[in-house]
Amino acid sequence: MADILKQTALLDALTDKQREVIALVSEGMTSKEIARKLGISESAVNQRIEVTRQRLGGMSRAQIARIYRQTSTLVITIPTSNSLTGKSIQLQHGAEPEQHSSPEGAEALLASASNGTGVLQPSTFSPQPLAPDSTVKRLAVIVAVAFGLLASAVLVLAAAQALNAIAPK
Amino acid sequence: MISFETALLDRSPTILGATAVVALLMAWRFGRAPERFLASLLLAIVASDLLLGMPDSGRAAYDRFRIGITVRDALVLVGVGAVALRANRLYPLVMAGAALVAALAHLMRWLELFQGHFSYLVLTTAPGIVIVAAFLTGLALHIRRERLSGPYPAWRETALPPAIADSHKLA
Known part of the structure; x- marks a missing residue:
């Protein structure tokens, strides 16, 4: 945790433009893609990355991306026996930890949050996955949409047939 | 006033074709991998209509079962379905539902x-109309979401191979 806070402090020292570029680097984009996205030249992107690397002690691009992902948001997932995804709390640098779904303090949750190997799982990006996240649920949604459209089509066809029947010949 | 059947058969291929080209350009400019793939698929659908002689066949195309159109729609279902299950998006689910209706x-x-x-x-x-409408709506919402919240993952993490998903864990 202390290392993460130290790394967060280093990232906080970056300018907005440097952080903007690093955010896209952490997403796996190339300099060319970042340049196109931000509307700047590729050399400007490389320059910002190089300055950031020097400020962070000569770290590689991949290391900076990893640190950015780790320090942007921490999500601790506590597996529970009767839920698929578990309960989770979110810790953000500089904020007080919120206590979700448990009367214990954040420290007790941290101690019990690991999956037996002490591994915390940070989210890669701050937004959560767009629901539903399970393949089975997504399949169910697709089938539900199909039947909804089919039902609408049947209603439209029935209405067209009825109108055709009552229309004067 | 043109009949519904005429609008559906004679006019919709032209409208869908033009829309697919516009959608592809927008997807390549503003979208990510799922948008680009789906836009390319839309363009392929329009191209296949030309190959299968759809504009010329018109009403005759729907008087009997046609294997070419069926295979085309089955491939569309597979392509859109794969994106719907793996992408971190909601609109491909609607597209896949519509493709399933056509296949059924x-x-x-x-x-x-x-x-x-x-x-x-x-x-x-x-x-086909539902698919195009869902794609354009989804693309617009994606652009809006990226502008408001910044970049977000194109693919669901739980759908990623374990080697890539594992690299997100702390050592």
Whole structure:
């Protein structure tokens, strides 16, 4: 945790433009893609990355991306026996930890949050996955949409047939 | 005033073709991998319509079961379905649902579960309109979301191979 806070402090020292570029680097984009996205030249992107690397002690691009992902948001997932995804709390640098779904303090949750190997799982990006996240649920949604459209089509066809029947010949 | 059947058969391929080209350009400029793939798929659908001679066949195309159109729609279902299951997006689910309707209509026609020409026409053509509308709406919402919240993952993490998903864990 202390290392993460130290790394967060280093990232906080970056300018907005440097952080903007690093955010896209952490997403796996190339300099060319970042340049196109931000509307700047590729050399400007490389320059910002190089300055950031020097400020962070000569770290590689991949290391900076990893640190950015780790320090942007921490999500601790506590597996529970009767839920698929578990309960989770979110810790953000500089904020007080919120206590979700448990009367214990954040420290007790941290101690019990690991999956037996002490591994915390940070989210890669701050937004959560767009629901539903399970393949089975997504399949169910697709089938539900199909039947909804089919039902609408049947209603439209029935209405067209009825109108055709009552229309004067 | 043109009939619904004329609008569906004669005018929609031109409108869909133009829309697909615009959608592809927007997807390549503003979208990510799922948008680009789906836009390319839309363009491929329009191109296949030209290859299968759809504009010329018109009503005759829907008088009987046609293997070319069926195979095309089955491939569309597979492509859109794969993106719907793996992408971190919601609109491909609607697209996949519409593609499933078209595929089911071909299956029912092949099994001769219904004979109506007009029903077959509606169930195999209207999903194309739904697919395009869902794609354009989804693309607009994606652009808006990225502008408001910044970049977000294109693919669901739980759908990623374990080697890539594992690299997100702390050492």
